[in-house]
Amino acid sequence: SYVLTQPPSVSVAPGQTARITCGGNNIGSKSVHWYQQKPGQAPVLVVYDDSDRPSGIPERFSGSNSGNTATLTISRVEAGDEADYYCQVWDSSSDIYVFGTGTKVTVL
Amino acid sequence: QITLKESGPTLVKPTQTLTLTCTFSGFSLSTSGVGVGWIRQPPGKALEWLALIYWNDDKRYSPSLKSRLTITKDTSKNQVVLTMTNMDPVDTATYYCAHARIAAAANYFDYWGQGTLVTVSS
Numbered sequence: 001s002y003v004l005t006q007p008p009s010v011s012v013a014p015g016q017t018a019r020i021t022c023g024g025n026n027i028g029s030k031s032v033h034w035y036q037q038k039p040g041q042a043p044v045l046v047v048y049d050d051s052d053r054p055s056g057i058p059e060r061f062s063g064s065n066s067g068n069t070a071t072l073t074i075s076r077v078e079a080g081d082e083a084d085y086y087c088q089v090w091d092s093s094s095d096i097y098v099f100g101t102g103t104k105v106t107v108l
Numbered sequence: 109q110i111t112l113k114e115s116g117p118t119l120v121k122p123t124q125t126l127t128l129t130c131t132f133s134g135f136s137l138s139t140s141g142v143g144v145g146w147i148r149q150p151p152g153k154a155l156e157w158l159a160l161i162y163w164n165d166d167k168r169y170s171p172s173l174k175s176r177l178t179i180t181k182d183t184s185k186n187q188v189v190l191t192m193t194n195m196d197p198v199d200t201a202t203y204y205c206a207h208a209r210i211a212a213a214a215n216y217f218d219y220w221g222q223g224t225l226v227t228v229s230s
Contacts, residue, residue, distance in 0.1 A: 001171055031214035042204060042220040043155065086155050090215035093167050097145065097157040097215065099161040
């Protein structure tokens with residue numbers, strides 16, 4: 001089955017840029033979605049279809065996808081961005097949904 | 109405004125069958141391009157997709173759990189039910205239901221319930 005691999009953790013200072021990668025075989029041919037999950041809360045969609053943002057999500061959150069890696073970029077990081085982040089794709093060949101392994105973002 | 113809420117037992121015994129209900133509002137599961145999925149998260153671990161039911165009653169399951177899962181919908185009641193048989197302590201997790209937007213290979217979960225913690229223990 002399709003596997004999405006993320007780094008377990010990313011640390012970033014306030015005001016800097018955090019980049020979270022999501023690796024998968026030819027993931028650039030798929031549509032990638034990103035979720036933010038804060039402790040004790042349900043996940044929240046922050047980027048869909050590689051680079052689109054739902055209403056209410058700050059422009060600081062952006063996404064890109066090419067080759068074997070998709071990336072979620074958080075610009076001008078704030079303390080409130082500290083959370084776990086998950087990528088997700090729909091594998092059309094088997095019509096199943098796959099989540100990444102998750103990345104914990106720590107704001108120093 | 110789309111909302112979803114999970115309900116069901118908080119504690120089940122090993123080998124028992126778990127039945128969870130997702131009650132939603134703000135959309136109809138008979139509308140094209142809509143689905144409801146179930147996702148779980150063991151304590152301290154990653155999200156795991158379990159099952160999804162589409163507006164046209166098509167159903168998809170995680171390959172690793174397919175033999176144990178059944179997903180159904182009751183459009184008139186705005187409910188989706190997930191059953192999981194032969195529960196084991198490793199199935200202890202928070203179970204979420206979520207609204208799925210189905211759009212030309214960009215299928216994603218844009219609204220989530222609050223989740224319900226299910227513990228499997230004798």
